[in-house]
Amino acid sequence: MSAVIDTHAQDHHHGPAKGFSRWLLTTNHKDIGSMYLIFSFAMFLLGGSMAMVIRAELFQPGLQIVEPEFFNQMTTMHGLIMVFGAVMPAFVGLANWMIPLMIGAPDMALPRMNNWSFWLLPCAFLILVSTLFMEGGAPNFGWTFYAPLSTTYGPPSTTFFIFAVHIMGVSSIMGAINVIATILNLRAPGMTLMKMPLFVWTWLITAFLLIAVMPVLAGVVTMMLMDINFGTSFFNAAGGGDPVLFQHVFWFFGHPEVYIMILPAFGAVSEIIPAFSRKRLFGYASMVYAVGAIALLSFVVWAHHMFTVGIPIAGQLFFMYATMLIAVPTGVKVFNWVATMFRGSLSFEAPMLFSVAFVILFTIGGFSGLMLAIAPADFQYHDTYFVVAHFHYVLVPGAIFGIFASAYYWLPKWTGHMYDETLAQTHFWLSFVGMNLAFFPMHFLGLAGMPRRIPDYALQFADFNMVSSIGAFMFGASQLLFLFIVVKCVRGGEKAPAKPWEGSEGLEWTIPSPAPYHTFSTPPEIK
Amino acid sequence: MRVHAKRAGALLGASLVSGQAMADWTLNMAPGVTGTSNEIYDLHMTILWICVVIGIAVFGVMFWSIFAHRKSKGYKAAHFHEHTSVEVLWTIIPFVILVVMAIPATATLVDMYDSAEADIDIKITGYQWRWKYDYIDDEFGFFSNTTTPQDQIYNRLDKGENYLLEVDNPMVIPVGKKIRFLVTASDVIHSWWVPAFGVKKDAIPGFVNETWTRVDEPGIYRGQCTELCGRLHGFMPVVVKAVPQEEYDEWKAEQVANAERERELTEKDWNLDELMERGESVYASNCAACHQADGSGAPPAFPALKGSAIATEDLEAHLDVVVNGVSGTSMQAFGEQLSEVDLAAVITFERNAWGNDTGEMVTPKDVFDYKNRE
Numbered sequence: 043m044s045a046v047i048d049t050h051a052q053d054h055h056h057g058p059a060k061g062f063s064r065w066l067l068t069t070n071h072k073d074i075g076s077m078y079l080i081f082s083f084a085m086f087l088l089g090g091s092m093a094m095v096i097r098a099e100l101f102q103p104g105l106q107i108v109e110p111e112f113f114n115q116m117t118t119m120h121g122l123i124m125v126f127g128a129v130m131p132a133f134v135g136l137a138n139w140m141i142p143l144m145i146g147a148p149d150m151a152l153p154r155m156n157n158w159s160f161w162l163l164p165c166a167f168l169i170l171v172s173t174l175f176m177e178g179g180a181p182n183f184g185w186t187f188y189a190p191l192s193t194t195y196g197p198p199s200t201t202f203f204i205f206a207v208h209i210m211g212v213s214s215i216m217g218a219i220n221v222i223a224t225i226l227n228l229r230a231p232g233m234t235l236m237k238m239p240l241f242v243w244t245w246l247i248t249a250f251l252l253i254a255v256m257p258v259l260a261g262v263v264t265m266m267l268m269d270i271n272f273g274t275s276f277f278n279a280a281g282g283g284d285p286v287l288f289q290h291v292f293w294f295f296g297h298p299e300v301y302i303m304i305l306p307a308f309g310a311v312s313e314i315i316p317a318f319s320r321k322r323l324f325g326y327a328s329m330v331y332a333v334g335a336i337a338l339l340s341f342v343v344w345a346h347h348m349f350t351v352g353i354p355i356a357g358q359l360f361f362m363y364a365t366m367l368i369a370v371p372t373g374v375k376v377f378n379w380v381a382t383m384f385r386g387s388l389s390f391e392a393p394m395l396f397s398v399a400f401v402i403l404f405t406i407g408g409f410s411g412l413m414l415a416i417a418p419a420d421f422q423y424h425d426t427y428f429v430v431a432h433f434h435y436v437l438v439p440g441a442i443f444g445i446f447a448s449a450y451y452w453l454p455k456w457t458g459h460m461y462d463e464t465l466a467q468t469h470f471w472l473s474f475v476g477m478n479l480a481f482f483p484m485h486f487l488g489l490a491g492m493p494r495r496i497p498d499y500a501l502q503f504a505d506f507n508m509v510s511s512i513g514a515f516m517f518g519a520s521q522l523l524f525l526f527i528v529v530k531c532v533r534g535g536e537k538a539p540a541k542p543w544e545g546s547e548g549l550e551w552t553i554p555s556p557a558p559y560h561t562f563s564t565p566p567e568i569k
Numbered sequence: 570m571r572v573h574a575k576r577a578g579a580l581l582g583a584s585l586v587s588g589q590a591m592a593d594w595t596l597n598m599a600p601g602v603t604g605t606s607n608e609i610y611d612l613h614m615t616i617l618w619i620c621v622v623i624g625i626a627v628f629g630v631m632f633w634s635i636f637a638h639r640k641s642k643g644y645k646a647a648h649f650h651e652h653t654s655v656e657v658l659w660t661i662i663p664f665v666i667l668v669v670m671a672i673p674a675t676a677t678l679v680d681m682y683d684s685a686e687a688d689i690d691i692k693i694t695g696y697q698w699r700w701k702y703d704y705i706d707d708e709f710g711f712f713s714n715t716t717t718p719q720d721q722i723y724n725r726l727d728k729g730e731n732y733l734l735e736v737d738n739p740m741v742i743p744v745g746k747k748i749r750f751l752v753t754a755s756d757v758i759h760s761w762w763v764p765a766f767g768v769k770k771d772a773i774p775g776f777v778n779e780t781w782t783r784v785d786e787p788g789i790y791r792g793q794c795t796e797l798c799g800r801l802h803g804f805m806p807v808v809v810k811a812v813p814q815e816e817y818d819e820w821k822a823e824q825v826a827n828a829e830r831e832r833e834l835t836e837k838d839w840n841l842d843e844l845m846e847r848g849e850s851v852y853a854s855n856c857a858a859c860h861q862a863d864g865s866g867a868p869p870a871f872p873a874l875k876g877s878a879i880a881t882e883d884l885e886a887h888l889d890v891v892v893n894g895v896s897g898t899s900m901q902a903f904g905e906q907l908s909e910v911d912l913a914a915v916i917t918f919e920r921n922a923w924g925n926d927t928g929e930m931v932t933p934k935d936v937f938d939y940k941n942r943e
Contacts, residue, residue: 103732104724110800111870177869184797190774191757191799195697195899197870279775285758286773320640322650350760351771352778355682359675366667373663374656380627381655383634387646398635402628409620416670418677419613421769422598422606425760425795490595491764493795496803498722500733505594 057559066161069153071138072557074160076456078135079449081163083525085127086442088171090518092120097480097514100507105498113497114182115174121185125303126210127167129437132445133306134159134217137245140452141221143550143557144239146230146566151223152216159216166209173199184495186296189277189288193269200270204263211256218252221245230549232568236330239548240323243330244309247337251298251305254341259295262288286351293344301340304404304436305333307444308375311397313548314451315379318394319386320545325378332371332378339368349420358417365415369408376405391543392466396447399439399474407435410485425495428488434481438517439474446473446524451546453531454538458556461531469527472520479513599765602786602811606767608677616670623666681767684779687749691740695752695759695772695794696906697899698801698858702740705751707821709828711738712906714854715804722804734791737854739808743817744787752778756901760796763809771796784811799899801858834910835933841917844930848918851911856919859899864923870899875923884920884929888939891916904940909933 058064058073068074095116099107108116138156142149150156173180178197181187192200225246229238238246265288268274275281277288316323323329345353345361353361379401388394410432414420423429446469453461483506488494492503499507541551553561600610638644692703692710703710713736720726722733729735742748752761754772762769763782770780784790792807812820853862856874860866864875874880879887891912894902903912913933920927 103728105722106724110803114797114800114802182799188758188797191797194896195757195799279773283775285775319646321646321648324649325651325656327651328656350769351773352776355678358678358682362674362678363671366671369667370660370663374660376627377659378656380631380634382650383631383638385638385644385647385649386634387640387644388635388638389640398631401631405624405627409624412620413613413616416612416616416674418605418609418674418681418767419616421681422609422613422764422767424769486594486596489598491792493762493793493803495797496793498733498803501728501730502595 067157069149069157070559071142071150071153071156072456072559074150074156075135075138075140077160078131078138078163081160082128082130082132082135085123085131085167087521087525089120089123089128090521092116092123093514094518096120097511099497100499101511102508103499103501103504108497110497111179111182114184114495115180117495118181118184118187119170119174122170122181123167124437125185125299126207127163127170129303129441129445130214131163133245133248133303133441134214136241136306136310136445136448136452137217137221139456140448140550141224141242141245142228143455143553143561144242144548145225145228145233146549146562146568147224147228148560148562148565150220151227152220155216156220159213159220162209162213162216166206166213169202169209170206173197173202176202186292187266188292189266189269189285190279193266193277196270201267204267204270207263208260211260214252215256218249218256221249222253225249230562230565230568236327237568239309240312240326240329241306241309244305244312244333247333248302248305251302251337251340255295255298255302258291259299262291262295265291286348289348289351290344293347294341296347297344298337298340300433300436301336303441304444305337307400307441307448308333310444310448310451311379311400313546314393314397314447315382315401316386317451317543317546318391318397319383319388321382321386323378324381324384325374328374329378332374335371336368339364339371343368346415346417346420349417350424362415362417366412369412369415372408376401376408387545391450391463392461392470393447393451393543395467395470395474396443396450399470400443400447403435403439403443403478407432407440410435423488425493426488427484427492427494430494431481431484431488434484438477438481443473446470449528451543452550453528454542455550455555455557457532457535458538459531459535460538460542461527461535465523465527465530469520469523472523473517476513476515476517476520480510480517481513483507483510483513601765601767602784602788602790603766603768603782605677605681605782606765608680609767612674612677615673619666619670681780684749684781686747687781688746689742690749690751691742692751692753692777693761693772695754695756695761695798695805697756697799697901698794698805700740700759700761700794700805700807701906702738704821704824707825709824711824712854713738713740713808715806717804731791733804734793734806734808736806736808739789739810741810741812741817741820742784743814744784744811745814747781747783749779749781752780755906757798758796759794759798759805761792761807762795763790763792763807765790765792766809769795784809787811787813831908831910835908835937837933839910839913839930839932841921841928841930844914844917844932845921847910848914848916849922851907851915852918852922855903855907855911856915864919864925874919874925876925880919880925881927884931885939887916887920888931888936892936892940909936909940912936 099113176199180199181203183192265276269276275283277283277285312323343365346365414423450466487503487506492499538555540554598613600607690705692705694701700713716735716737717733721728752770752772754774759772761772766782768780768782770778788811790809794805859871860874866873879890892904894900910933913931913936916931920929
């Protein structure tokens with residue numbers, strides 16, 4: 043151990059290497075964090091442009107722009123890219139940048155593995171995106187890739203898709219191991235677990251979720267691989283297999299996966315709301331316990347995605363009750379955020395705007411989630427646009443707004459410059475209006491009976507689809523503004539002090555802005 | 570009582586907007602026409618209002634803070650950051666609300682699972698991309714295909730009132746009778762949904778799911794497949810016609826007689842022209858979706874039949890492909906889906922249409938013999 047600490051004497055002549063090899067060979071958590079964030083934003087734009095194709099086709103009834111085959115490829119790739127390419131890597135990027143700074147560590151615990159887990163991602167997505175140009179087209183069976191549509195009836199590119207998922211899984215597992223090792227081993231002296239910032243806590247729990255379920259995903263795609271290429275019949279009823287088994291295994295991964303995408307956002311928002319309320323987070327301990335409870339419950343609710351497959355009534359009841367129970371810890375979190383704001387001294391810079399919108403809109407997504415938990419009612423909601431509205435409400439203003447809030451909150455620390463506040467607030471309002479215009483009408487469409495994943499629809503759904511498409515175009519276009527704001531901030535702007543936000547707390551604000559290439563080579567002392 | 574009041578309201582609403590398509594700006598779920606769908610509607614409204622009330626309370630406090638506790642107004646932050654009894658209270662209250670909510674949900678679910686003792690059993694089979702309805706007590710069945718013309722889908726013609734929600738042969742059921750549905754699929758997973766009944770059940774190959782309904786109002790009810798099942802997932806509507814018992818009996822007698830006539834057709838001596846004529850319509854409703862009306866297909870997924878080796882060379886191979894399908898591709902096994910007459914007709918058609926003039930004729934007996942030889 044002492045050998046590692048002794049190197050701090052050479053720090054001043056140990057800056058980044060020059061040129062491309064800096065990025066290819068880097069083991070620096072800040073470089074790797076930046077690469078993750080840039081990669082995730084590139085994927086966000088790619089997945090977003092696919093959403094634009096989907097919304098353009100759905101602008102009016104009838105088939106205008108794409109054929110049903112291609113439409114299905116778009117919905118599939120949009121889902122896969124947004125989940126695995128945009129949201130998850132963005133949070134890993136935030137973790138890389140912020141966890142060492144927040145716990146007073148010099149770097150991540152396993153820096154070479156950190157490099158490797160990042161560079162796997164571009165490879166995985168190169169393979170995934172290349173399927174669009176293969177004979178028979180890209181995967182077209184939805185991001186949930188239900189068998190036997192994805193096995194016996196899948197396009198030839200399915201095997202490439204499986205390989206890409208395997209690589210992504212390896213990357214995620216290594217990232218998660220790194221986060222756990224860092225948090226458990228490299229905290230500054232005096233930082234006990236219950237003194238850790240909430241962002242660190244939520245990431246610790248997320249990392250355990252990842253380690254628990256990514257192997258399950260790897261298992262289910264391996265079974266598909268065997269069915270497709272090696273003559274097994276895991277999911278083929280004609281060979282004695284069971285198509286429903288696929289769904290059980292997939293959702294055992296899939297439900298914790300949705301919390302993997304939201305818990306770090308909970309953590310980030312729990313940093314930002316107190317900062318701009320100038321008041322400590324209300325109920326720190328109950329926040330930690332609530333995240334733990336949500337994570338545990340996430341393992342016993344998977345079949346609520348399968349209420350219509352014909353599971354026995356005892357199963358229906360168990361999964362309905364367990365799912366409803368998640369509302370309790372989630373409610374605690376929302377109440378705590380509101381109590382933090384209550385009688386604070388509030389100001390509304392861009393990070394706070396995104397965080398407040400996060401709390402409101404995520405709660406709306408939570409409400410529709412509670413409605414979906416009611417099994418008999420789910421028979422009507424299931425696989426309609428009501429579900430599409432629900433999960434976009436938890437993922438867009440949930441995960442994505444959480445990421446935007448974090449980006450604006452920490453950009454001064456990353457770049458050393460303040461971002462353009464007026465433009466950032468414009469970005470917020472455009473995103474806020476566009477997002478609600480795009481996704482709120484989907485509730486009505488679902489309740490009126492429009493199934494999801496259809497390229498064309500009956501005439502009574504026409505009006506709201508047009509509204510939704512307009513909102514989606516607006517939301518999509520405003521993300522280019524975000525790109526502009528970030529580039530502008532990186533290139534220059536008002537110099538950021540070490541602690542640009544009056545009410546913020548934490549070790550990351552004790553170091554200068556921009557954060558030096560090496561930080562906390564000597565651990566800080568926590569009182 | 571409430572159910573009847575709602576139904577009267579729905580009827581009144583329907584008569585007010587009669588003549589035009591369903592209201593375009595529908596915001597909410599409709600109560601439907603069965604006990605189940607009404608119970609679901611009540612649950613939906615209850616939970617919706619609970620959410621609205623909680624939302625108003627929580628967001629109310631939040632908006633109060635946003636407006637009143639601003640730094641720009643000189644508001645100084647308080648210092649509290651925990652309060653055990655408040656935290657316990659807002660853990661317990663939501664829990665109690667959930668328990669209250671779970672009770673009616675459980676009752677409804679138990680009701681929906683009571684699929685015993687039905688008056689009529691109908692087996693529903695999902696195919697890519699149509700439904701088959703088998704009335705197993707009366708030994709007849711038929712396919713239900715979409716009838717929306719391609720010209721409407723591709724915007725060359727104005728769209729009809731029931732665009733994408735119309736079929737050639739709707740399921741017909743009598744009102745006031747308990748109908749049990751046995752739901753399965755032959756290829757991928759589909760899901761059979763009629764919103765007005767509150768019935769949605771996945772159709773899964775290798776499984777037979779049970780569900781039931783009892784419809785009180787005569788009428789035509791429309792729904793769609795709700796599980797992604799491939800290319801034409803958006804184009805496999807469900808249409809159910811609920812009719813009075815006498816009308817149902819007449820319809821059933823006709824269907825039984827038709828089925829009998831079909832069986833006799835197998836015995837008949839067919840000539841090439843008769844088979845071609847029948848084959849053309851069989852092809853249109855079973856094959857044209859993939860292989861196209863002019864036999865040009867959509868390669869590579871759906872090969873052309875026009876001038877192809879399969880349709881012009883070895884007859885055995887042609888029979889094999891149509892009867893047994895091609896595993897690992899979208900080509901289904903039609904052996905069990907179509908009658909011997911229809912199989913003979915469609916194969917004859919494919920071997921003589923679009924300039925494939927082989928002059929060969931396949932009779933129902935040839936198909937029958939081929940199937941038995943296997």
